[in-house]
Amino acid sequence: MSAGRDRPPAVMSIDVEDWFQVENLKSAIARDSWDARELRVERNTDRMLELMAARGVRSTCFVLGWVAEKVPALVRRIADAGHEIASHGHGHELIYEIGPERFRQDIARSVGFLRDLTGQPVRGYRAPSFSIIDWAIPILQEHGIEYDSSAFPTVAHDRYGRLSGMDAGVPIARLPGGMIEVCVSVLTMGSRGLPWGGGGYFRIYPYPLFRWGVRRILARGLPYVFYIHPWEIDPGQPRVGGVKRSHAFRHSVNLARGEARFAALLRDFRWCTMEDLLRTHAPPDAG
Numbered sequence: 001m002s003a004g005r006d007r008p009p010a011v012m013s014i015d016v017e018d019w020f021q022v023e024n025l026k027s028a029i030a031r032d033s034w035d036a037r038e039l040r041v042e043r044n045t046d047r048m049l050e051l052m053a054a055r056g057v058r059s060t061c062f063v064l065g066w067v068a069e070k071v072p073a074l075v076r077r078i079a080d081a082g083h084e085i086a087s088h089g090h091g092h093e094l095i096y097e098i099g100p101e102r103f104r105q106d107i108a109r110s111v112g113f114l115r116d117l118t119g120q121p122v123r124g125y126r127a128p129s130f131s132i133i134d135w136a137i138p139i140l141q142e143h144g145i146e147y148d149s150s151a152f153p154t155v156a157h158d159r160y161g162r163l164s165g166m167d168a169g170v171p172i173a174r175l176p177g178g179m180i181e182v183c184v185s186v187l188t189m190g191s192r193g194l195p196w197g198g199g200g201y202f203r204i205y206p207y208p209l210f211r212w213g214v215r216r217i218l219a220r221g222l223p224y225v226f227y228i229h230p231w232e233i234d235p236g237q238p239r240v241g242g243v244k245r246s247h248a249f250r251h252s253v254n255l256a257r258g259e260a261r262f263a264a265l266l267r268d269f270r271w272c273t274m275e276d277l278l279r280t281h282a283p284p285d286a287g
């Protein structure tokens with residue numbers, strides 16, 4: 001098999017954060033308790049690195065700044081294994097909730113730390129819980145970010161941010177001002193875009209159905225973008241009471257199957273990084 005140009009690429013991306021930092025559990029886990037929580041991100045990420053190494057897969061890791069500051073050696077291991085280090089911001093706060101000034105501080109801290117740690121430029125960004133919004137884009141550019149991968153153009157979720165000018169049929173777009181937006185994948189069925197890029201959906205749909213959808217996206221000649229979190233392969237993580245049932249479900253559904261599904265996905269497709277994708281599929285610069 002050759003890496004033919006006839007075949008659209010599939011991007012593996014990992015949002016490197018811990019189980020207690022997710023939006024679905026926010027109501028039950030105070031931010032100031034993070035330091036006291038059991039840190040599981042290191043071994044879960046190391047396990048993912050092992051699984052990817054076994055298949056020769058390189059990914060893009062959107063590392064949360066809080067995690068990077070806590071376990072910098074993990075970030076170095078990810079980079080040394082050949083994966084791309086990108087930013088998931090610092091404190092995992094929804095962009096539209098914190099406003100431009102705090103967002104600027106959050107991105108500066110995260111990008112600066114990752115850059116100093118790896119000695120490499122940080123080109124990519126993914127917003128916490130896909131909470132991207134138009135005014136954040138120029139702020140990302142101020143900090144050297146060249147592409148954003150936070151748009152998830154679907155109507156099936158209550159919390160995702162919005163970017164002007166994106167539509168479900170266009171997986172990679174050049175935004176006004178030059179930023180490249182790489183959407184997390186959706187499977188378009190008629191006029192609807194079904195979320196098909198990972199997260200809870202990856203664990204809810206039966207695996208053969210999920211794989212069918214990925215194949216269908218690729219067969220249409222579109223690149224595919226998948227995302228997963230280290231805690232999604234960790235059935236041993238603490239269970240948290242006191243959250244809305246729908247949120248608890250979204251967080252914990254099929255965690256026990258996560259690792260096997262991730263391994264199957266690594267086996268069933270040929271994966272690349274965001275940087276690899278943009279080398280061949282960047283939309284032309286308007287200027």
Ligand SMILES: [Zn+2]
Binds near residue numbers: 092129
């Ligand atoms: Zn996240």
